[in-house]
Amino acid sequence: MQVQQVKERSKAFVNLFRQHKGMNMELKTFKGGLHPPDNKRWSEKKAIEVCPVAEGDELVIHLSQHIGAPAEACVQKGDKVLKGQVIGTPKGFVSVPIHASTSGEVIAVEPRLDTAGNKTMAVVIKADGKDEWDPNLSGADPDKLMPQELKDRILAAGIVGMGGATFPTHVKLSPPEGKKIDYLILNGVECEPYLTADDRLMQEKPEEVVEGILILKRILGVEKAVIGIEANKPTAIETMQKACEGKGIEVCPLQLKYPQGAEKQLIYAVTGREVPSGGLPMDCGCVVQNVGTAAAVNAAVRRGIPLIERIATVSGSAVAEPKNLLIKIGQPISKLVEFCGGVKGELGKIIQGGPMMGMAAVSMDVPVTRGTSGILLFSEGEVIRAPEGPCVRCGNCVRACPAFIMPTEIAFQMRRGKVDEAEKLNVMDCIECGSCTYICPAQIPLLQFFRQAKSAIRANIAKRKKV
Amino acid sequence: MWEVIGALCPCCLLWILSFGVQASCLTILFCVLGCVLAEAGWELIRKQPITVRDGSAVMTGILLALNVPPNAAWWMALLGGFVAIIIGKQVFGGLGCNPFNPALVGRTVLLISFPVQMTTWVMPRTHEITSATPLSAVKMAVGLHGNITPEVQAQLSGVFYGGLGGQLGVLSALALIAGGCWLIYRKIITWHIPASFIGSAFVLSSIFWLVDSSKYPSPLFHMVTGGLMLGAFFMATDWVTSPLTPKGMVVFGIGCGVLTVLIRLFGGYPEGVAFSILLMNSATPIIDRLTMPRKFGAMPKKFGLVTKKG
């Protein structure tokens, strides 16, 4: 059955890789996790294609595309904007500016449907087809700039974590005084099934990524930089090996296991350290950045290009031809799917991001944001989930959980509505990787219980703070 | 569930061969019938979807049949099935909610309500009725003369060649171990409970054996008789009634092993496996609560610059 298949596949890669570089060390990994079929074969051979913005297209650019305070629109209806021009100024330290993805006219600044299905403030630009760059964007030679200047450029370009968390990068790169950072870890794992965006980026533009890593190393003043790449991307490992020759960057192949790419699990696999519960990676001397973020940092510093486009995989059983696209932030999903040959068969579900941690989108005209690493369309047949059966305490979820908590016990307490009991069972340590829901033979929606518990606990904490 | 039944087949086959096809087949049939009818009937009355297809009732029936003497009356097997499913499982709300292993509930109820019929065993292949299983023979001997009399000693030696009766000879013990290892390989059960159960039983019985070999039978004897293998691989590892975490499973197994040997050597009933597993089942919620896994990042010393792998 599937698991056997995946095991052979990952063993094959491991052996292939071992003879190739003669590395005898057994591949590192974390405890827990599981082996969903990675289904990357749909799009891993496809080169990156640019998805064009035709004249008259509407781009809906949300002002809150990142963790932290949403930006404030600094353009009104009817303004002309150029590509890369700032249309939203950041509010507060943990916030980033928002830029126009193409040149055109602002036709509305109003709440629009976002990926989570709620209506939030967005700037709607009608493209004029000229795709004209903003003239006063300027690059600079990173070696001449001081770390603080580099960070200002990263903030000005609106760079956020591209792995899906969208945490502002300039905040992550400025650890408080007391914390000593000695590891910069680059996340090229991409353990989510179907997604091949980072894989193609590392294969086609390794030098962009490496330059970006060097900039990040200078900012953090760190000596060791490690790129974690899963064993099922041998060509990417090879190209990155060549690009990192003699630059003090180490490529560390990791075992094929989900969720290898989760921040805490990646740190444990590469350095053997455990991020303290409730703490940040900085607390154990590490900073983790996505390889896509490194490439974006390089483009921002050297060429002054803000974060207005990114690579995303459009794949799944309901897409005519799965592809890896260079998409413009704000393009609706329907445009991307059209570019990939439209929907094949009856559409059951649209997911933004990966099938395990991604967010189900409500309709096709939801726009793409800075955190979209993939668009997956599944046919009706593939999506039907068996009715929820009783929990027979088989323990699969307890074994699969990488955070070592007890999913079935927490779900049991949440069914009783006992949020404080769930908090005692460490539900706040859940990294929402979805492994338990995937492996549960009774098809119980465990992750939804945890999200419910965590939001209730956060609400309690907020209430306690207010009183 | 069906895979577990598959793993039980070698033992059932041996069981039928050694106790006469006609008698044991009937018992197994009636036990399974009792369980299935009970579950279907209960769900019909409560207008719930019939869940007999998931195989849990059939498995309970087979496990019950392996605990009941093959020459037991048909109505006893049927009654055992009803009790096991209705009182053991359905009353608590169906699959996944029962605190005790249904097969053992059925067996213990039968044992206590029909002590005579439940302890009259048929000699394998010679089919004459004998009331003495090896275990009860030992208990009676120890009770009367204070040590194992020579003729009982002779009877015991027969056990090693699968000759003497008792629920299972050495052959079926091997069949059970094979079935159990297949389940472990298929990752349906983990090794923790069987290993700790058999290990602790072996260790404790060998201690007593070394102390006074005339009064207490050898550990090997304990391993082979009284359904210890059946209990360790198939009944103690029932998902619903055993702890979730590996630490909890080991505690559960050791508890079962120790109690089994204590009841066998000092208790009133010859057979201890059923009671020890039921006792540990009642302790499972407490064990679960005490053996929570350490959450990721819980150990402060690990987060410092001390690294595990260089």
Added chain:
Amino acid sequence: MTEMFIILVSTILVNNFVLAQFLGLCPFMGVSKKLDTAIGMGAAVTFVMAVAAMVTWVIQYFVLAKFGIEYLQTIAFILVIAFLVQLVEMIIQKTSPVLYQALGIFLPLITTNCAVLGLAVLNVQKGHSFLQSILFAIGAALGFTLAMVLMAGIREKVDVGPVPKCFQGLPIAFITAGLMSLAFMGFAGLIK
């Protein structure tokens, strides 16, 4: 020493006050809904039983037997137990009002708890020495607490499960207690 051990093991496991001798069932059913109240109740009962055993032993042999008024045994014992329970009630109300609220009516009910009175009477019937009666009391109390804790662990799970309406609450508690005593019967005859 082994004789002490045997008394303890026999009262905790073999003839467990609740599950083998079926004494003290009403607090056992009433308070075993939640684990922490069960432990609180166990502690209260242990204190009362231990002190009651001592005091009743003294009264039996130095007062009742001396003046030949054994017929007053029950009244005297109840008087002592009531006094002890009142004492415990005050202490718990002062130290942990939460536990006091949780135990509610079952705290004063220890006075009429047949396990406590049964313990005192059994001590006299068995002719235990002073030390033996204390051990017997501690064993009985631990047995009671063990049964309560195990029962509370199971009931917290069972009470919330899809138990049919007609079985919810006490009926399912009695069935669970029945099955637990079934398991405890394994110990029957463990100690001759």
Added chain:
Amino acid sequence: MIAAVISLGGIGFLAAVILGFAAKKFAVEVDPREAEIAGNLPGANCGACGYAGCGGYAKAVVAGNAPPNLCTPGGAGAVAMIARVMGVEATAAEPTVAVICCQGDNTRAQDKYKYVGVHDCRTAQALAGGPKACPSGCLGLGTCVAACAFGALSISPEGLAVVDREKCVGCKKCTTVCPRNVIKMAPKSATVQVLCNSHDKGAVIKSYCQVGCIGCQICKKTAEDVYAVDNFLASVKNESYDQEKAVAGMLKCPAKCIHDLAAADTPQEEKTEEKAQ
């Protein structure tokens, strides 16, 4: 005989002495009035009075910062008892009942997407604002039913919450639990209510619900002091409630979303037609 009297008397006296000493040492001052009130309250610990259980409410009443008529399940009896104990004059509060301000079950209102997951309204609401196209209609997943300690709420086969007006004691627990605030409290006598909770404009409502209030203000025009319309949603002003005017407004409602809840459960539509001709 004397020995019996002396010995038992002695034990009793000794016990009394120790208890007297202990009573002083472990004294916990409890206001007798609080114990008396707590004893006579229904003891359902339902929290309708806004305090943590009956004990909490009794403590608050004795401390003087809680009016005597907050205990809705206790009704007039509880209010009278508290008034007597506290020696305070109090008028019994008008019993209030929960009203489900929505009629859009799955035969009359569309869904935005097919929801498969935890059977709980708050969890469904967290997923893109809930499966129902109407942003403020009843999701029908039964969170209020679970919260109701008096069994007054149930979910109709068509997926809509239904209140049993007799069983409801007005403890307001369901209103706090419902993520979309569909449940409103109304005096039991105010039987005519507007059964809609959506502030969307008429055109938008018509796109996802056949029985939504489009804010046409006809009911406000016919019965000025009974109905009020704010932001395209009509509602009944409970304080100045008048049965005839309310029924008059109800008959005029084109969207048929105003109903007399006390009327027998005859289907509302036919009844209003005959009256309209």
